[in-house]
Amino acid sequence: VSANPPTSDVVVVGGGIIGLASAWRARLRGLSVTVLERRAIGEECASAVAAGMLAPVAEAEFGDAGRRLLELGLRSARLWPDFAAELEQATGAEVGLRRNGTLLVARDADEARELERQLRFRQSLGLQVRRLAPSAARELEPALAPTVRLGLEAPEDHSVDPRRVLAALRHACELSGVRLRERAPVARVEVGAGPRVTGVVLADGSRVPAAHVVLAAGAWTAEIDGVPAHARVPVRPVKGQILRLRDPDGPGLLRRVLRFEGGYLVPRGDGRYVLGATVEERGFEPHATAGGVYELLRDARELIPGILELQLEELSVGFRPSTPDNLPAIGRGTPSGLLWAAGHHRNGILLAPLTAQLIAHALTAPDRIEDRRASLPAELEGACDPLRFATAGGLPTADPPGPPVGVHS
Amino acid sequence: VSANPPTSDVVVVGGGIIGLASAWRARLRGLSVTVLERRAIGEECASAVAAGMLAPVAEAEFGDAGRRLLELGLRSARLWPDFAAELEQATGAEVGLRRNGTLLVARDADEARELERQLRFRQSLGLQVRRLAPSAARELEPALAPTVRLGLEAPEDHSVDPRRVLAALRHACELSGVRLRERAPVARVEVGAGPRVTGVVLADGSRVPAAHVVLAAGAWTAEIDGVPAHARVPVRPVKGQILRLRDPDGPGLLRRVLRFEGGYLVPRGDGRYVLGATVEERGFEPHATAGGVYELLRDARELIPGILELQLEELSVGFRPSTPDNLPAIGRGTPSGLLWAAGHHRNGILLAPLTAQLIAHALTAPDRIEDRRASLPAELEGACDPLRFATAGGLPTADPPGPPVGVHS
DSSP states (O other): OOOOTTSEEEEEEOOSHHHHHHHHHHHHTTOOEEEEOSSSTTSSOHHHHOOOEEOHHHHOOSSHHHHHHHHHHHHHHHHHHHHHHHHHHHHSOOOOOBOOOEEEEEOSHHHHHHHHHHHHHHHHTTOOOEEEOHHHHHHHOTTSOTTOOEEEEETTOEEOOHHHHHHHHHHHHHHHTOEEESSOOEEEEEEETTTEEEEEEETTSOEEEEEEEEEOOGGGGGGOBOSOGGGOOOOEEEEEEEEEEEOTTOSOSOOSEEEETTEEEEEOSSSEEEEEOOOBOOTTOOOOBHHHHHHHHHHHHHHOGGGGGSEEEEEEEEEEEEOTTSOOEEEEOSSBTEEEEEOOTTOHHHHHHHHHHHHHHHHHOTTSSTTGGGSOOHHHHHHHOGGGGOOTTSOOSSOOOOOOOOOOO | OOOOTTSEEEEEEOOSHHHHHHHHHHHHTTOOEEEEOSSSTTSSOHHHHOOOEEOHHHHOOSHHHHHHHHHHHHHHHHHHHHHHHHHHHHHSOOOOOBOOOEEEEEOSHHHHHHHHHHHHHHHHTTOOOEEEOHHHHHHHOTTSOTTOOEEEEETTOEEOOHHHHHHHHHHHHHHHTOEEESSOOEEEEEEETTTEEEEEEETTSOEEEEEEEEEOOGGGGGGOBOSOGGGOOOOEEEEEEEEEEEOTTOSOSOOSEEEETTEEEEEOSSSEEEEEOOOBOOTTOOOOBHHHHHHHHHHHHHHOGGGGGSEEEEEEEEEEEEOTTSOOEEEEOSSBTEEEEEOOTTOHHHHHHHHHHHHHHHHHOTTSSTTGGGSOOHHHHHHHOGGGGOOTTSOOSSOOOOOOOOOOO
16 A cells, blocks of 8 residues: 555544544554544534444343443453543643442332343443442432432443533644545545555545455444445444533532433533433434423422523434444455444444444554454454445455554544 | 704614514604614514414413403404414515414313313303314314313413514614614613603613603513613513424424423424423523423324424424513503613513504604594503603603604604
């Protein structure tokens, strides 16, 4: 692969947190990296809408896929403190990592029974959780309604402010020499002899040559042409409506992330709160609805009556990039030189540091044997394999590795 | 008073519907008129937030003040069709006058008992109302919930689109030669020998000379200095939150204006709806709140479950200009040359044609005897008298009329 100036080692398609984190990590390993973002950074982007929970324990779900997602989440949650510190050191910006834990609460007897089941499930996995009687829950968070029936604390489930992370990543990318192009929508991946990717073609017809292309375009990933049908990751948008509130009296109403059947309330620590989120299969339908907003407020006020006093600053709609098994696609695809960092569903913020690390490794350690510490156990790697959706009759998933990429420091 | 070019016959302070309608009417009588608006037309202005109900019958209230407001409302409602037609003819714009009537509904037995009382009250005043059993109400408006307990139809209570009215009035003013100055906040009324007003002084210190000054600055009217304390109209802001919804399937959900305990839903006829409004004594606190939005949606969905499917397009906050008796201040004040068109509380859109007519008459028929047809009966005139709040020890309210204004056609 030539390393002529106009050809990047890597083109990352998508300037959300996944794309920027991957680009930054790849650049820190000496690769030349270009990020192509269809809009402006933060504009129409799930990262700018997300609440920012880093909550693998609270999110843990039954079943095989649930267990694998939990494993991925725990790994990435462990990376977050260093990732945040490094990002803050590189840019001088705060990213709003708050380590106050998460509280799951039940409003009635049915929800309490379910929460007990969730408690036993987490204990059986050795996860750090604590059962809280209503009085104990209200001692931790006095704003909780007296009707709360049961609480479950996940003291290691934290949160971060994704808008700050996005701004810091942008800055870190610029400082490290990543080339950032906004309003540069990608129409298709370009494939040459081999077959092997040779870059991408923008909507305006211009080419951006590259040795590797990382698809990190969130819910819009599936709109990028040029990938053989049998090797595509079926990413679809799952609409979420989310509210941003502000307490005119400043912080203090709620300290921990609060989770409940149908939603969550995330304090930012400065009197601002994020209340989310609906889960709607409506494609890219971009409007907030009376019903979505009503149900979020109704559920939250049942638990925290005081939220009715808060200012309603923003209604947003975001699109989660979801896959059929709700697990992400991270790593190499087909043809050679194509990588996926997509399909993170509800877990993009949590999984960003791990995804960026895996993508950087895949770009620089093509046979994956020289760098065992950073790679995943086979089972988890399979769970994230972009080719797991490959249809029968497609290419073999054991795609031969491409040539190593030249390192430019 | 000199009529030199830089001196207007009239300066109107405030570019809302009341101010613009008064300016337009005065200009059509040949006066030279300048309107001074502190922001842009339609920006931070109750007219641009209002739902636009023309509903004196639905709004009728017990008591003396209620009866007088009803009288004023009925008179202005009768002026609306011609006013709208004239405005549309002058500008070629539609103002969205919809003559589909209003439906008051009760959700439970208590509300139904109260609605029966309201029905008898209106019948005793000879107002046109019709009692509707739940089935009849749902026949008129099939989107009503089956739980509706009683309906009351006011077939002559209509609605208009205030944003269209505002835009049309602006255009009509410009076409007729009213001078319109935006971003021109008025600091104080200027008073000269007599005493008599000589114009206003803007926040930037510049003077705008005029023979007459009409205060029509809505909730901000009380912030204008220079009026003797004993002769001020005590206008205060009463905050309202209001939602704008849109049906992606177009019009059809609701045809009539719907009113219920705590709110109203006004169809615009094109799939858009206005859902209002909270009533809050919070001064100029400009934020939408979680509680305000929640309660509007909760009440409306109880009656029209289908609203939950609508898109939520806009949350707005407006400030009603309210007086201690909830009646407006229309006409001459003290000192000579000062007029008030303020304090319209919840009734500014309804009362705009009547207010404009009264102001134009007061400006051109100073002794009010020459033009009896347009003036109000003494009782109603007293109800709107800007000097009714004058404190003891102030000037006598029988202020001698100023000199007649020269007419420039």
